[in-house]
Amino acid sequence: MNTLTINHLSLIYQNGHQAVKDLSLEISNGMFGLLGPxxxxxxxxxKTIVGLQKPTSGNIIFNxxxxxxxxxHIKRNxxxxxxxxxxxxxxxxxxxxxxIAVLKGITNRTERKNQILSLLEKVNLAEFRKKEVHTFSGGMKQRFGVAQALLGNPKIIIVxxxxxxxxxxxxxxxxxxxxxxxxxxIVILSTHLVEDVRNLCSEMAVMNKGQILRKGKPAVLxxxxxxxxxxxxISKDELESYYSSHEIISRQLIERELHITVFSEEKPEHFDPVKPLLEHVYFHTLTQKP
Ligand SMILES: Nc1ncnc2c1ncn2[C@@H]1O[C@H](COP(=O)(O)OP(=O)(O)OP(=O)(O)O)[C@@H](O)[C@H]1O
Ligand SMILES: [Mg+2]
Structure with missing residues (x-):
């Protein structure tokens, strides 16, 4: 089992902007989803986890x-x-x-060749191995990105x-x-696609303004x-009054008609129940006052 423990991590950029604020998190094997606007x-x-930038305070422990x-140590893995x-x-x-394989320290030529060829197969790029990467489509570039990330059999993959x-x-x-x-x-996946986190991740967290606002298993949340x-x-004119009387977590157009979704312990009058989705967890978390 691999474990990544983040303790009271803060990151302040040179211009004074604090991008990570006293953040603590523990992650083990499986896919971890990081959602946030x-x-x-x-x-x-x-970037701090992978060592591309040093935190201002706090620490990160990997295995x-x-x-x-x-x-x-983490770079090798x-x-x-x-x-x-x-x-x-x-x-x-x-x-x-x-x-990249040489940079990752795969010194044995045969091993390097075998790994590269099997990874190219895995990401369906074997037939394009002689083409230059900058000529690839967006999807092919991403699959190439996965291949380079998997070189050296890493124990932690961050995408x-x-x-x-x-x-x-x-x-x-x-x-x-x-x-x-x-x-x-360990795979840590950051995305805006709530549905992907629902389908892929065993654990997740919602992040905003440098902090983790909520974490857990998607199904439990x-x-x-x-x-x-x-x-x-509702009609557009009613929107403002609903904002003052209800906890609106999202509004969206469904077949060109405006719908509001609200969080409420009891059924508000004239509203229909909605089966909760991870999207509601996300919006509800972001609209909650700290
Ligand atoms: N090198 C930097 N110097 C100063 N501020 C930065 C730097 N990089 C990022 N920031 C600021 O830190 C905050 C967090 O940025 P970051 O790129 O980590 O957000 P993100 O969650 O990845 O966003 P996105 O979903 O758009 O990728 C933003 O306010 C951004 O402007
Ligand atoms: Mg980003």
């Missing part, structure tokens, strides 16, 4: 070793798929994997919004791949909202 601090947290004091890869060098997929920009088929394929690799390792979520179609 833009700017919540997800990427900042992930008993302090990540900040001994960054090489880590696969990271960043949100933004930047520019790819003009080399073939195979050669780029070869380069930051991996399916953003993928078409539904590519997204399904990508999720199936993540699911397959998450059995015996959903069950806590049983008989507490209600909805009603």
């Amino acid at each position: 833009n700017g919540a601090g997800k990427s900042s947290l992930m 008993g070793t302090d990540v900040v004091k001994d960054p090489d 880590l696969g990271f798929l960043p949100q933004d890869f930047g520019v790819y060098p003009k080399v073939s997929a195979y050669d780029l994997l070869e380069h 930051d919004e991996p399916t953003a920009g993928l078409d539904p088929e590519e997204r399904n394929r990508f999720n199936a791949l993540l699911n397959e690799i998450s059995q015996d390792v 959903i069950s806590e909202l049983e008989n507490r979520i209600w909805s009603k179609p």
Whole structure:
């Protein structure tokens, strides 16, 4: 079993912005979903875990070793798929994997070759191994990203919004791949897609403004909202008065008609009950006053 323990972690950027605030979290094998709006601090947290930036205070322990004091330990056991890869060098997929494998310390040539070829098979890129990565489609680039993250059989894999920009088929394929690799390792997945967390993750957390607001098993968090979520179609003019009288957690257009969804311990008059979804957990968490 692998464990990652984050204790009272804070990260303040040079411009004074605090992106992570006294955050504590314990994660073990399986897929862990990190949900949060833009700017919540997800990427900042992930980059700190992988040792790309040093925290201002607090510590991170991976399998008993302090990540900040001994960054090489986690780096040897880590696969990271960043949100933004930047520019790819003009080399073939195979050669780029070869380069990354050397950086990851896979020194044996035969072993390196075997790993690269089997990973290219796994992510369905074997036939494109001689093509340059910058010519790949978005989905192919993401699958390449997974291949490089898996080099060296990491025990912890961190993927930051991996399916953003993928078409539904590519997204399904990508999720199936993540699911397959998450059995015996820690996978931390940050995403805006609540549905993906519901389908893939055994544990999750909602993050906002540098803090974890709620964590647990998706199914348990959903069950806590049983008989507490209600909805009603309204006209646009009524919206403001409903905001002052009800705890609106979301509003959305359904077949061009405005619906509001509210959280309430008792059934509000003229509202219909709604079967709670993880989306409601997410919105309810974000609308709650600290
Ligand atoms: N290098 C930096 N210097 C200063 N502030 C930064 C830096 N990087 C990020 N921030 C700020 O820290 C906060 C958290 O950013 P971060 O990228 O971690 O959020 P996120 O949850 O990953 O958002 P998104 O969902 O948009 O990717 C934001 O307010 C952002 O503007
Ligand atoms: Mg981010």
